[in-house]
Amino acid sequence: MDAVLRAEGLTKEFKGFVAVNKVDLAVERGSIHALIGPNGAGKTTCFNLLTKFLQPTRGTITYDGRDITKMAPADIARLGMVRSFQISAVFPDLSVLQNVRVALQRKRGDSFDFWRSERGLSRYDDEAREHIDAVGLSSFTDTRAGELSYGRKRALEIATTLALDPEMLLLDEPMAGMGQEDVERTSALIKRIAANRTILMVEHNLKVVADLSDKITVLARGEILAEGDYATVSKSPDVIDAYIGA
Ligand code: ADP
Numbered sequence: 001m002d003a004v005l006r007a008e009g010l011t012k013e014f015k016g017f018v019a020v021n022k023v024d025l026a027v028e029r030g031s032i033h034a035l036i037g038p039n040g041a042g043k044t045t046c047f048n049l050l051t052k053f054l055q056p057t058r059g060t061i062t063y064d065g066r067d068i069t070k071m072a073p074a075d076i077a078r079l080g081m082v083r084s085f086q087i088s089a090v091f092p093d094l095s096v097l098q099n100v101r102v103a104l105q106r107k108r109g110d111s112f113d114f115w116r117s118e119r120g121l122s123r124y125d126d127e128a129r130e131h132i133d134a135v136g137l138s139s140f141t142d143t144r145a146g147e148l149s150y151g152r153k154r155a156l157e158i159a160t161t162l163a164l165d166p167e168m169l170l171l172d173e174p175m176a177g178m179g180q181e182d183v184e185r186t187s188a189l190i191k192r193i194a195a196n197r198t199i200l201m202v203e204h205n206l207k208v209v210a211d212l213s214d215k216i217t218v219l220a221r222g223e224i225l226a227e228g229d230y231a232t233v234s235k236s237p238d239v240i241d242a243y244i245g246a
Pocket residue numbers: 014017018019037038039040041042043044045046
């Protein structure tokens with residue numbers, strides 16, 4: 001198996017309380033991997049550890065064979081692993097196109113003066129439009145981000161994340177707060193993105209998890225309860241107990 005992201009013995013203690021306990025995780029290159037579990041299972045903590053927003057108490061994390069345990073999130077983004085919905089802010093007063101331009105400009109590190117010039121502004125348009133098309137927002141290119149529906153705003157966040165050209169995306173509850181139509185649109189988008197990228201997501205919507213995931217890791221009380229495809233984990237008596245008992 002070719003694991004692009006791997007955690008070994010991942011542990012996080014908060015003042016003696018063990019929120020994540022000796023978790024071993026291997027995310028296979030090109031897969032969609034979901035992290036699920038009842039409330040308080042340690043999903044968010046695990047996600048924050050993997051994206052380096054939290055420092056583990058013990059354990060190691062490697063990305064593409066490199067030890068990233070002590071790296072900062074921005075350095076990891078440069079290696080190709082990007083967390084969406086947190087670092088990709090959407091500016092409500094800018095249009096969809098302008099938002100994606102800003103992301104491209106940030107990635108290239110062009111100076112603000114260059115970006116303000118006519119040449120600077122239009123330079124990114126073709127590439128920006130590609131990302132906008134990819135997330136299905138082409139008819140909203142000139143719409144102010146603040147006027148987009150909730151689901152489309154999140155699609156724009158994905159577009160700005162794609163502008164960073166990540167090899168791996170980490171999605172924190174991509175369907176949170178969405179109605180059925182947006183859930184379906186976002187599921188289709190995640191499938192398209194996953195065609196040539198690796199995705200790790202924390203997601204509560206089990207129907208989405210069943211539909212999208214190649215592999216599911218179920219956490220409960222900070223530990224791995226079960227792992228495998230949906231058919232396997234959904235039959236596990238431990239998993240059924242954890243969900244019903246939660
Ligand atoms: P989940 O995302 O699965 O709901 P969390 O990772 O948010 O679970 O939380 C796991 C456990 O760790 C919970 O019992 C929570 O109260 C505890 N926890 C999370 N963050 C902190 C913190 N900063 N300080 C103390 N306890 C925390």
